[in-house]
Amino acid sequence: MTQVISRNISSPTVIDSRGPRFSAVLTTLVLATALVTHSAIVIGLQAIVFAIGAFKGPQFTPYAAIFRNAVKPLLKGKPELEDVRPPQFAQKIGLAFALAGLLGAILGSSALFTVAVGGALFAAFLNAAFNFCLGCEIYLIALRLRTR
Numbered sequence: 001m002t003q004v005i006s007r008n009i010s011s012p013t014v015i016d017s018r019g020p021r022f023s024a025v026l027t028t029l030v031l032a033t034a035l036v037t038h039s040a041i042v043i044g045l046q047a048i049v050f051a052i053g054a055f056k057g058p059q060f061t062p063y064a065a066i067f068r069n070a071v072k073p074l075l076k077g078k079p080e081l082e083d084v085r086p087p088q089f090a091q092k093i094g095l096a097f098a099l100a101g102l103l104g105a106i107l108g109s110s111a112l113f114t115v116a117v118g119g120a121l122f123a124a125f126l127n128a129a130f131n132f133c134l135g136c137e138i139y140l141i142a143l144r145l146r147t148r
Contacts, residue, residue, distance in 0.1 A: 015059050016079035020087045022071055023053075023063035024127035027094070031121040035114065040105035043117055047098035053091030057084055061091075090127075090135025094120050 027046065034042040053061045072079075097120035104112030123134040 013057065013059070013084040014081040015057075015084050015087065016067075016072065017082040018072070018075065018079060019064050019067045020058055020090075020133065021127060021131055022067045023058065023061060024124045024133075026063045026066070027124040028121065028128045031117055031124055034101070035117045035121060038105070038110070038113060040102060043098055043101045043105060043113075046120075047095060047102055050091050050095035050098050054088065054095045058087045058091055059084065086136035086139040087133065089139035090123075090133055093135040093138070094123070097123075
């Protein structure tokens with residue numbers, strides 16, 4: 001889990017911390033489908049979702065829209081806000097894995113496809129099941145190393 005922040009953060013954008021976890025559940029389902037079916041189309045569609053999250057922000061993905069419109073109204077309590085930058089970085093890592101998987105599908109390399117999609121699936125599952133965002137943690141470690 002990335003650090004939850006207070007409302008008076010200096011970050012340009014904050015998001016509801018429950019949104020990325022919901023998105024990770026959907027991502028896990030999509031990546032599992034891609035892995036089982038070995039589908040270039042499914043991994044290509046997930047790559048598009050990752051690209052939106054990576055370059056525009058995770059709050060602009062189709063999964064975030066589902067969370068915002070269908071799930072969030074059902075949740076009780078105040079949302080805990082978090083800096084958007086770690087989840088956005090995680091989306092960039094997901095995009096890299098999805099593109100590698102897509103390349104494997106296009107080139108007919110089952111090994112590349114399986115390793116890339118399996119790696120992305122592992123990270124998405126960690127977030128969905130345990131609220132542990134691996135890409136977010138890598139971002140925070142890199143930030144700490146850079147500020148030393």
